[in-house]
Structure formats: structure tokens, C-alpha cells
Amino acid sequence: QVQLVESGGGSVQAGGSLRLSCAVSGYMYTLKNFFMGWFRQAPGKEREGVAIIDSDGTTTYADSVMGRFTISEDRATTTLWLQMDSLKPEDTAMYYCAATTYLSEDYWRKLRGRGVRPVDFDYWGQGTQVTVSS
Numbered sequence: 001q002v003q004l005v006e007s008g009g010g011s012v013q014a015g016g017s018l019r020l021s022c023a024v025s026g027y028m029y030t031l032k033n034f035f036m037g038w039f040r041q042a043p044g045k046e047r048e049g050v051a052i053i054d055s056d057g058t059t060t061y062a063d064s065v066m067g068r069f070t071i072s073e074d075r076a077t078t079t080l081w082l083q084m085d086s087l088k089p090e091d092t093a094m095y096y097c098a099a100t101t102y103l104s105e106d107y108w109r110k111l112r113g114r115g116v117r118p119v120d121f122d123y124w125g126q127g128t129q130v131t132v133s134s
Helices: 105-114
Strands: 002-007 010-013 018-026 035-041 048-054 059-061 069-074 079-084 093-099 128-133
Touching: 002 093, 018 035, 018 093, 018 128, 035 069, 035 079, 048 069, 048 079, 059 069
Parallel strands: 010 128
Antiparallel strands: 002 018, 018 079, 035 048, 035 093, 048 059, 069 079, 093 128
């Protein structure tokens, strides 16, 4: 079992910064092939991927946050981070940390090729609210 607990959300003005953290417990980092990431969901909108990191350390970002957000991890402390700079009002949403379960090498490569989606993730945190005012 894997548990994910987010923290670091809050309210900031446009142009400000926040750093979200996700405490990861369980067997996550014993897996060879996996994805972890940050997603967000605004009221009335679908959940969308913001930033993804895979077991090779490769990162991908949504176009809307490219150059402003940075995903990183510390495997020693089993923590996933999301540094958010130059925040905009449209970044306002509930932010979730997520992780996949065990993936075969072939399936991991398939997902890596077509890009992961929320439905591919098995474990989710409870979310942390980010509100950006203009």
C-alpha cells in the first residue's frame, strides 16, 4: 500500500510562489517502473496533469505551467515536490499528488510513449488548495 499526503497549499497573489510537498509512504520507491505526479482540478473542470516524473527521473509538464513549475523528488526522504513560481489566477485549483502501482517494463514504456493520464494512477492524496488572487 502507498500513502500520499500533500501540504503547502495556500493563498497568494498573482506573481507569487508556493511549494507543494507530498510525503510518500509505503513501497513506492522499491518499484522499478512507476510514475508520480501532480494533478489539479478546478471547480467545474476535469482533473488535469500538471507535472509528471517517472522512475528514470524524466519530467513532463503541461503547456500551461511550462517554465513556471518544477517537479522534483527526494528519494532519501520519500518526498515529491512541486515548486510553483509566477503563479496566475488560472492556477487556482485543488492540487493532488498521485502515483502508479507496479508497472511491467512494456506497459511503463507504453505509458511513457503516449503520456500518462489521471486514470493511469492508482494512489491519490487528499489534495491541497491553491488560490491565486489577481
